[in-house]
Amino acid sequence: MNLFDTVEEMGHEQVLFCHGKDPHIKAIIAIHDTSLGPAMGATRMLPYVNEEAALKDALRLSRGMTYKAACANIPVGGGKAVIIADPAHKTEELFRAYGRFVDRLQGRFITGQDVNLTPENVRTISQETNYVVGVEEKSGGPAPITAQGVFLGIKAAVKFRLQSENLEGLKVAVQGLGNVGRNVCQLLHESGAELFVTDISQEKVEEVKCTLGATVVAPDEIYSLDVDVFSPCALGGILNSQTLHSLSAAIIAGCANNQLAQEEIHGQMITEKGILYCPDYVINAGGLINVYNEMIGYNEEKAFQQLHNIYDTLIEIFARAKQQEITTNEAAKQLAEERIKNARKINKKEMIFS
Ligand SMILES: NC(=O)C1=CN([C@@H]2O[C@H](COP(=O)(O)OP(=O)(O)OC[C@H]3O[C@@H](n4cnc5c(N)ncnc54)[C@H](O)[C@@H]3O)[C@@H](O)[C@H]2O)C=CC1
Numbered sequence: 001m002n003l004f005d006t007v008e009e010m011g012h013e014q015v016l017f018c019h020g021k022d023p024h025i026k027a028i029i030a031i032h033d034t035s036l037g038p039a040m041g042a043t044r045m046l047p048y049v050n051e052e053a054a055l056k057d058a059l060r061l062s063r064g065m066t067y068k069a070a071c072a073n074i075p076v077g078g079g080k081a082v083i084i085a086d087p088a089h090k091t092e093e094l095f096r097a098y099g100r101f102v103d104r105l106q107g108r109f110i111t112g113q114d115v116n117l118t119p120e121n122v123r124t125i126s127q128e129t130n131y132v133v134g135v136e137e138k139s140g141g142p143a144p145i146t147a148q149g150v151f152l153g154i155k156a157a158v159k160f161r162l163q164s165e166n167l168e169g170l171k172v173a174v175q176g177l178g179n180v181g182r183n184v185c186q187l188l189h190e191s192g193a194e195l196f197v198t199d200i201s202q203e204k205v206e207e208v209k210c211t212l213g214a215t216v217v218a219p220d221e222i223y224s225l226d227v228d229v230f231s232p233c234a235l236g237g238i239l240n241s242q243t244l245h246s247l248s249a250a251i252i253a254g255c256a257n258n259q260l261a262q263e264e265i266h267g268q269m270i271t272e273k274g275i276l277y278c279p280d281y282v283i284n285a286g287g288l289i290n291v292y293n294e295m296i297g298y299n300e301e302k303a304f305q306q307l308h309n310i311y312d313t314l315i316e317i318f319a320r321a322k323q324q325e326i327t328t329n330e331a332a333k334q335l336a337e338e339r340i341k342n343a344r345k346i347n348k349k350e351m352i353f354s
Pocket residue numbers: 114115116142143144146175176177178179180181198199200201204219233234235236255256257284285286287288
């Protein structure tokens with residue numbers, strides 16, 4: 001990988017390689033764009049197969065955060081951090097050392113809880129820095145709000161693709177029953193949808209089977225079900241040549257970040273199959289909306305409005321894609337880049353006249 005070429009192509013401002021010997025720490029903080037405000041993005045911890053995979057994840061996720069904020073009309077930039085470690089090897093010292101790296105950025109990067117971090121881990125990070133949000137749980141934490149956004153996204157896609165406002169009898173396959181996926185199932189169940197679920201945790205599938213009457217399938221069977229909606233709520237990279245070959249759902253609408261293994265190739269493949277894809281960073285903006293509002297002082301009405309805008313934004317993206325004969329992913333990127341460009345112009349004017 002030619003580092004600067006990659007960073008230039010993706011448009012990142014700054015990439016930090018954080019390293020320490022005692023305690024041993026390897027982390028990457030990627031700051032994609034701060035022209036609309038400080039870079040926001042939660043931190044994940046994974047035992048990546050190699051450093052290139054970790055860097056790629058941080059670069060793609062941070063760019064996704066820039067687009068996420070722009071599409072949600074939130075005046076912040078995009079960032080993301082990955083700690084390269086096995087979650088089985090968590091220590092207080094590791095999180096404190098990471099917190100000091102975040103603190104040195106003096107607010108250019110604001111972070112919180114992502115994959116494999118607990119609220120407790122984030123509280124440890126916050127002992128070293130104030131630039132952490134989403135752990136006080138004043139509003140119930142980001143996951144239930146993210147789930148509400150995904151639910152609204154499913155409704156928008158059903159309206160656009162299936163011309164229906166009713167979810168009664170809609171067959172939905174949910175991959176991953178974690179903090180977000182479980183809440184998505186609850187909302188779908190309450191609307192009369194029929195659930196098909198999978199998770200690698202036996203305990204989680206049993207619970208959803210018993211309480212919501214969901215049909216449980218094995219992890220590799222979730223792609224080939226005869227359903228209306230496929231909702232990926234676990235991992236990234238799950239929309240690839242192999243899984244798309246099996247998929248017969250009319251709609252893809254879930255919370256996972258970086259769902260497309262290769263954006264252009266697999267985005268195109270989805271369009272050719274006649275599937276309506278809800279771009280991940282548009283449909284899963286609920287978490288960001290939640291933490292941003294907590295940060296500036298929670299105003300329930302404002303947060304509710306921003307969350308509900310996910311529905312209209314998706315309809316706009318679907319319509320643009322159809323009209324211009326491009327993928328929904330391309331249409332979302334276009335919308336985000338337009339908004340960033342306009343906001344930069346406004347910021348410049350303010351600088352000149354203030
Ligand atoms: N929590 C939030 O507010 C937001 C989460 N996201 C993204 O959504 C995704 C899920 O987030 P959370 O629910 O918070 O995470 P989580 O860690 O609570 O849930 C993930 C679930 O997926 C399951 N899983 C893992 N591998 C699987 C496989 N191969 N097949 C089936 N299930 C599998 C896990 O057992 C777990 O139950 C992540 O990609 C995250 O980055 C995006 C925006 C906001």
